[in-house]
Amino acid sequence: MPSWLPSTGPGSSKTSLTNESQAILANNHQVSQYTREPENDSLLILTPIKNNAKHLGRYFALLDKLKYPRNRTSLAFLVSDSTDRTQQMLIESKQWYQEKAPPELRFRRFDIYRQDFFYALPRKQRHLREKQQERRIMMARARNYLWTRALQNEQWVLWIDGDLEYYPPNIVNDLMAYDKDVIVPNCLVRRRNVRGRWKHSVYDRNAWQETPQSLEMISKLKESDFLVEGYRTLKTYRRYLDRFPKNETVVPLDGVGGTFTLVKSHVHRSGVGFPAWLFQHQVETEGFAKLAKAHGYGVYGLPFYYIRHVTD
Numbered sequence: 001m002p003s004w005l006p007s008t009g010p011g012s013s014k015t016s017l018t019n020e021s022q023a024i025l026a027n028n029h030q031v032s033q034y035t036r037e038p039e040n041d042s043l044l045i046l047t048p049i050k051n052n053a054k055h056l057g058r059y060f061a062l063l064d065k066l067k068y069p070r071n072r073t074s075l076a077f078l079v080s081d082s083t084d085r086t087q088q089m090l091i092e093s094k095q096w097y098q099e100k101a102p103p104e105l106r107f108r109r110f111d112i113y114r115q116d117f118f119y120a121l122p123r124k125q126r127h128l129r130e131k132q133q134e135r136r137i138m139m140a141r142a143r144n145y146l147w148t149r150a151l152q153n154e155q156w157v158l159w160i161d162g163d164l165e166y167y168p169p170n171i172v173n174d175l176m177a178y179d180k181d182v183i184v185p186n187c188l189v190r191r192r193n194v195r196g197r198w199k200h201s202v203y204d205r206n207a208w209q210e211t212p213q214s215l216e217m218i219s220k221l222k223e224s225d226f227l228v229e230g231y232r233t234l235k236t237y238r239r240y241l242d243r244f245p246k247n248e249t250v251v252p253l254d255g256v257g258g259t260f261t262l263v264k265s266h267v268h269r270s271g272v273g274f275p276a277w278l279f280q281h282q283v284e285t286e287g288f289a290k291l292a293k294a295h296g297y298g299v300y301g302l303p304f305y306y307i308r309h310v311t312d
Ligand SMILES: Nc1nc2c(ncn2[C@@H]2O[C@H](COP(=O)(O)OP(=O)(O)O)[C@@H](O)[C@H]2O)c(=O)[nH]1
Pocket: 047, 048, 049, 050, 051, 052, 078, 079, 080, 081, 119, 126, 138, 139, 142, 160, 161, 162, 163
């Protein structure tokens, strides 16, 4: 077993949480209305990945805790333009899980694809507004390469980013229970405030609902205008997942991110992928949500079901 992989078992330190984090994330039990026990369905987990070596130990530690049956779970990665040990570590983990690990840890399939796009953006620059359109188009292409190659007969596709810090073990069963075409939890991030205390806030601002003001703003755009969230210089008036009252546990969305996104496979199979061109002013995952809705599929979010992204 590669030394960087987590030792299995409940005490794994890679996924342990502080008391304060536990209190916030324990809320999930109240929000998930009921849990679905998977019968004969199967799941394909897809992760586009690039220079993600330092998060991979936790990535697998979290996967190992998932309650969804392993023998009905497949895993596929698309590695692009990576310059760190990401690819080598994935190969090591595949050898471990599929050849050496105890049978109950084996995945139905474990595929690693490599496709370079020769796109380099220093991690520090990846949130500059002027870089977003090209960066998100690259991501769209990566996601399309991945699902079109990896999807076989699975009923569910789960997109998970490589740099998540926490999600609860029962999340797949919980999300499936809502029985939606596309559904996302609320992806938070933990940052220190000015007084040095940890504070949780919404990380994934690609999950949003249109509002009368946002629709009004959109009506004045040129066809070639690209919209992106989270920039003071571009007000979009969308409603993010932290803007819902406590009684609205499941809400329709018009945009989603890809940090943790459960999709019924028939959505992708019917041709709904990730636009690598502007579709209703959006690309990639938000374009995907818009395209899914245009096809009549239901896209939903859970404002009070939390997962956590690493702190950049
Ligand atoms: N294949 C591929 N994966 C990428 C690329 N850029 C980022 N990723 C991966 O896609 C996921 C989301 O990217 P990330 O940079 O974390 O996005 P952010 O959290 O929205 O800033 C992570 O798993 C990354 O490792 C890319 O160009 N190609």
